[in-house]
Amino acid sequence: MKIPSLFLSALMALAAPLHAQSLPGDSVYHLHAATQDADGQPFPWSSLRGQARLVSMFYTNCHLMCPLIIENAKSVQNQLAPAERKQLGVVMISLDPARDTPAAMRDVAKRHRVPEGWQFLTPADNDVRAIASVLDVRYRFRQDGSINHTSVLVLLDSDGRIRARSEVTGAAADPAFLIQVKALLAGP
Amino acid sequence: MKRTLPSTVTLLLAMASALAVAGDAGSGYRYVEGGDFRSSVRFEEATRVVRLASFSLMEKPVSNRDFSVFLARQPQWRRDRIPAVFASPGYLGHWTSADMPGDNVDHDAPVVHVNWYAADAYCRAQGARLPRFVEWEYAAAADATRRDARSDAAWRMRQVNDGTPHAIDAAPGSPANAYGIRGLHGAQWEWSEDVASLLGDGDRRGQQDGEALRYCGATAMSFNDPGDYGVVKRFVLLSALQPAATLGNLGFRCARSTP
Numbered sequence: 346m347k348i349p350s351l352f353l354s355a356l357m358a359l360a361a362p363l364h365a366q367s368l369p370g371d372s373v374y375h376l377h378a379a380t381q382d383a384d385g386q387p388f389p390w391s392s393l394r395g396q397a398r399l400v401s402m403f404y405t406n407c408h409l410m411c412p413l414i415i416e417n418a419k420s421v422q423n424q425l426a427p428a429e430r431k432q433l434g435v436v437m438i439s440l441d442p443a444r445d446t447p448a449a450m451r452d453v454a455k456r457h458r459v460p461e462g463w464q465f466l467t468p469a470d471n472d473v474r475a476i477a478s479v480l481d482v483r484y485r486f487r488q489d490g491s492i493n494h495t496s497v498l499v500l501l502d503s504d505g506r507i508r509a510r511s512e513v514t515g516a517a518a519d520p521a522f523l524i525q526v527k528a529l530l531a532g533p
Numbered sequence: 534m535k536r537t538l539p540s541t542v543t544l545l546l547a548m549a550s551a552l553a554v555a556g557d558a559g560s561g562y563r564y565v566e567g568g569d570f571r572s573s574v575r576f577e578e579a580t581r582v583v584r585l586a587s588f589s590l591m592e593k594p595v596s597n598r599d600f601s602v603f604l605a606r607q608p609q610w611r612r613d614r615i616p617a618v619f620a621s622p623g624y625l626g627h628w629t630s631a632d633m634p635g636d637n638v639d640h641d642a643p644v645v646h647v648n649w650y651a652a653d654a655y656c657r658a659q660g661a662r663l664p665r666f667v668e669w670e671y672a673a674a675a676d677a678t679r680r681d682a683r684s685d686a687a688w689r690m691r692q693v694n695d696g697t698p699h700a701i702d703a704a705p706g707s708p709a710n711a712y713g714i715r716g717l718h719g720a721q722w723e724w725s726e727d728v729a730s731l732l733g734d735g736d737r738r739g740q741q742d743g744e745a746l747r748y749c750g751a752t753a754m755s756f757n758d759p760g761d762y763g764v765v766k767r768f769v770l771l772s773a774l775q776p777a778a779t780l781g782n783l784g785f786r787c788a789r790s791t792p
């Protein structure tokens with residue numbers, strides 16, 4: 346009993362630094378940020394690693410651009426082949442943790458009939474800035490509680506490198522961005 | 534034995550927090566009483582007067598020495614280890630080595646060539662945060678005797694030198710302001726927590742119309758008081774920076790909210 350557990354911990358001790366080292370320098374997953382998923386479970390930012398992701402930042406109390414962001418992401422997903430769709434996770438991240446509770450996030454997912462498998466994450470209060478910064482999302486709370494923010498879909502590869510971005514200006518996917526998404530998913 | 538352990542732990546914890554408080558006074562945070570404030574920066578929808586909660590701010594910017602102590606504790610922020618996602622090539626480039634400022638740098642001088650991520654991490658390690666832009670503006674409205682000296686045109690005129698060696702607080706012996714804080718109008722600029730919120734004209738200048746949609750409810754900002762040179766210069770500079778950027782005259786200090 347003792348030997349296997351020693352062996353295991355030795356393995357883990359070896360594996361941990363190897364794992365950290367293999368993360369490319371320009372990966373957004375170097376950031377140590379805490380989030381909560383729509384079930385209220387802790388979800389470390391870096392655990393998004395391992396799959397290509399389509400990521401965007403929004404807030405639930407937003408009625409102009411945010412529905413467009415969701416529709417645009419759906420449109421990207423709809424134009425993928427079923428096999429491609431399985432490879433690409435869609436992640437919506439809140440800019441407004443004070444109001445975007447897991448329940449509010451579940452509600453918005455339901456209201457917009459988002460497909461199965463989308464992740465809705467609410468960052469810890471003091472981690473929103475840093476996540477927005479690595480994704481190059483700028484935002485500012487207005488006095489009425491609405492938020493000015495960059496409306497963008499960011500394409501991350503499975504190691505968290507930013508591979509493409511698409512400024513959202515309507516509900517339809519940008520064809521040039523779609524080509525970049527498909528190229529990444531077809532990649533080596 | 535097991536029973537006494539928790540109380541010992543509690544005692545130790547209490548001692549540690551007492552020490553932390555003492556250390557806090559040593560590292561020099563100064564209390565800034567909040568109030569209603571007419572910021573010189575105005576976004577299109579905002580009222581002219583904002584209400585600020587009380588906070589505390591470091592008496593001085595973080596020095597090269599302070600930052601090398603931090604690097605010893607969190608070596609992942611050394612210039613030879615920092616991941617590229619957080620850094621630009623100039624990061625701490627003026628230091629002799631990756632962990633020490635070296636002989637060519639004044640150890641007591643404010644650390645510069647630091648990016649927003651490293652500044653943010655330093656303040657978190659202190660149980661603090663970077664100050665918001667308006668908090669800096671509020672504290673920096675004070676001169677040595679007045680909490681709001683902005684009606685003094687001559688004093689304000691001298692702020693055109695902020696961020697240069699001719700700045701009001703650039704000389705080492707410059708007096709503290711009315712809050713006991715030094716160097717807010719110094720030879721260095723300082724990061725703010727909300728630098729990515731400073732959506733100024735710089736973000737829209739020369740853009741095509743479509744760019745207006747880049748921001749949800751496209752923003753417009755202006756200055757309530759374009760003659761507030763220190764604030765205008767600082768805003769324009771910070772709003773143009775990416776968080777990974779570094780400058781030879783850009784450092785930081787930390788702030789704490791008042792519980």
